[in-house]
Amino acid sequence: MENKVKVAVIGAGSWGTALAIVLADNGHEVRLWAHNKDRINEINEKHTNSQYLPGVELPVNIIGSDSLERVLSNLDIIVLAVPTKAIREVLQKIKTIRKEPLTIIHVSKGIEPDTLMRISEMIKEELPDGLLSDIVVLSGPSHAEEVSLRHPTTVTASSENMKAAERIQDIFMNQHFRVYTNADVVGVEIGGALKNIIALAAGISDGLGYGDNAKAALITRGLAEIARLGTKMGANPLTFSGLAGIGDLIVTCTSVHSRNWRAGNLLGKGQKLQDVLDSMGMVVEGVRTTRAARQLSIKYNVEMPIAEALYRILFEGQEPKEAVDDLMARMKTHEMEDLVDIIEDRRKEDL
DSSP: OOOOOEEEEEOOOOOHHHHHHHHHHTTTTOOOOOOOHHHHHHHHHHHHOOTTTTOOOOTTTTOOOOOOOHTTTSSSEEESSSGGGGGGHHHHHHHHHHHHHHHEEEOOOBBBBTTOOOOHHHHHHHHHHHEEEEEOOOOOOOHHHHHHOOOOEEEEEEEEHHHHHHHHHHOOOSSEEEEOOOSOOHHHHHHHHHHHHHHHHHHHHHTTTTOOOOOOOHHHHHHHHHHHHHHHOOOOOGGGGGGIIIHHHHHHOOOOOOOHHHHHHHHHHHTOOOHHEEEEEEEOOOHHHHHHHHHHHHHTTTTOOOHHHHHHHSSSSSOOHHHHHHHTTTTOOOOOOOHHHHHHHHHHHHH
16 A cells, blocks of 8 residues: 555545545545535534435544645645536636646546536646646446445546556555556546446336336446447447446446436436436436437437437436337347447457
8 A cells, every 4th residue: 555645535425525434544634625614514523424424433534624725735636526517617726726736536427418528538628737647537336325334345446547547546445445447548437427327217117116127128238338339439348347337337226325226216206307306415417427428329329229218208308118118119139239339340440
């Protein structure tokens, strides 16, 4: 493990707080930022974050602050743990404060609609070259609720600079939190973002009462959609058979901890989208990502029937049962055609 370091975690939601616990357990000095002063006072005085991780006691070496200037001083690593829609706003604040290079670990899972940028691309666009040392993506099957309880968890650290990924691996890894490395940033980001769409669909299926057969089909065919789009965007197909692909997809589609599954479940039971979002109390990344995924499928001419069906439910008012019936009535096809297409695309690239 690397010598003890100072790390700023930007975002005191469930995932940012859980990762702060991992870092604090490893003996690092952890500064946890949020703009909510009441939450910061609770973190510092009671060592809890009851809104997001009820019943969990935080290590005393997690210091909360609502001052970005304070948390960014005299360190070179930050964990960016804010929702995708807030990333640009936070980065714009950071670059007005910070003048020295930073390594940014981003742990959000989404794609920006309209620009169709992955989060690492958004970071590069917002921060000048002199302010950015490296970007590392931390992703994989990892519910904050379980990480905060020190349940065994395994994730992937991905970067274009493998030395940076290995450094982050050393900083985070302990007996409860195992970290692998992967050089495929595109695949890791696409897998992490698009699994939320399939989790929404799985929740809808469960809400409709369709059971395990339907959910297994959604997960399997959903993975095919993710891999089909991801490889068109330059990802390594093997990434989708790993932690950031099938691993994250399984946990997000099957767990009650998954806010995307929970939101889909409520939609399947007949609730309206805005009512569901209002009741959740946390960001449901899959809703925003569904819009971006549909735009990407059009841009890359990739067929994504599950994402398309979810788009119609979320944004065009189609009834969930009708959308599922439409999926089942699609024209017959060969199960392995996706794999054949991926292999053929790779062969053409190698010529």
